[in-house]
Amino acid sequence: METVRRKSLLYRSGLGFWCLNHVQGCAHGCRYPCYASMMARRYGRARDEADWRRPRLVENALELLGRELSRKRLEVVHLCLTTDPFMVGFSEVTTTSLALIERLNARGVRASVLTKGVLPLELAGPRFDRRNVLGISLVSLDESFRKRFEPGAAPYADRIAALERLHAAGCRTLVHIEPYPTPNIVEQEIRPLLEAVSFVDELYFGGWNYSPLAGAYPDRGAFYRDRGRIVRAFCRERGIRGSVDA
Numbered sequence: 001m002e003t004v005r006r007k008s009l010l011y012r013s014g015l016g017f018w019c020l021n022h023v024q025g026c027a028h029g030c031r032y033p034c035y036a037s038m039m040a041r042r043y044g045r046a047r048d049e050a051d052w053r054r055p056r057l058v059e060n061a062l063e064l065l066g067r068e069l070s071r072k073r074l075e076v077v078h079l080c081l082t083t084d085p086f087m088v089g090f091s092e093v094t095t096t097s098l099a100l101i102e103r104l105n106a107r108g109v110r111a112s113v114l115t116k117g118v119l120p121l122e123l124a125g126p127r128f129d130r131r132n133v134l135g136i137s138l139v140s141l142d143e144s145f146r147k148r149f150e151p152g153a154a155p156y157a158d159r160i161a162a163l164e165r166l167h168a169a170g171c172r173t174l175v176h177i178e179p180y181p182t183p184n185i186v187e188q189e190i191r192p193l194l195e196a197v198s199f200v201d202e203l204y205f206g207g208w209n210y211s212p213l214a215g216a217y218p219d220r221g222a223f224y225r226d227r228g229r230i231v232r233a234f235c236r237e238r239g240i241r242g243s244v245d246a
């Protein structure tokens with residue numbers, strides 16, 4: 001795998017929380033489009049789609065984290081906003097992500113993790129803090145939708161199975177349902193999706209925002225209000241900590 005060196009790793013995102021991205025680019029190549037890919041191309045960190053999908057590992061990530069943690073007092077760090085910590089087909093990324101999470105936890109810092117890959121069962125082991133929040137992104141159960149919009153990411157069933165194993169092992173789990181597609185993108189019912197992840201502790205639901213595709217759906221506002229109501233009711237029924245932004 002190709003590598004790059006960085007001068008710093010931890011930063012506070014525009015969303016207000018601390019995060020780290022120890023890979024430049026992402027082989028998952030999501031086509032919602034991926035906001036991180038758009039920004040990388042705008043600011044010259046990726047030439048085009050093919051370049052974005054050739055990930056480069058930050059080779060000094062662990063060293064940077066150790067140094068930066070000794071200067072900061074943090075409670076939680078998110079992995080990742082502009083890449084995927086468990087990128088399909090890149091074991092080096094998985095190994096580094098586990099080492100970074102272990103390092104965070106050893107310093108008393110919790111990790112919040114979000115992936116469209118397969119979460120490793122090691123995360124339930126004694127090296128890791130049980131207060132970590134382990135999450136998957138999941139907006140559909142339809143594999144033809146996944147192949148079209150998340151071509152390099154893990155199949156949905158694999159993501160869910162890995163998350164469920166971690167939940168059964170006592171980890172705190174989350175499903176991030178965003179960007180939820182409008183019916184002109186894919187016809188689907190939301191209930192089977194919710195049922196498939198009904199074991200989770202936390203659920204986030206959000207609409208499909210930065211694409212003309214979803215904007216073209218005539219009743220977009222009413223559609224998301226209705227799905228938001230279904231999600232809230234589901235979370236209440238199942239005792240899931242839910243958050244709806246749609």
Ligand code: SF4
Pocket residue numbers: 026027028029030034035036037081082083084116153
């Ligand atoms: S997994 Fe995340 S970072 Fe990677 S291409 Fe998809 S949206 Fe972008």
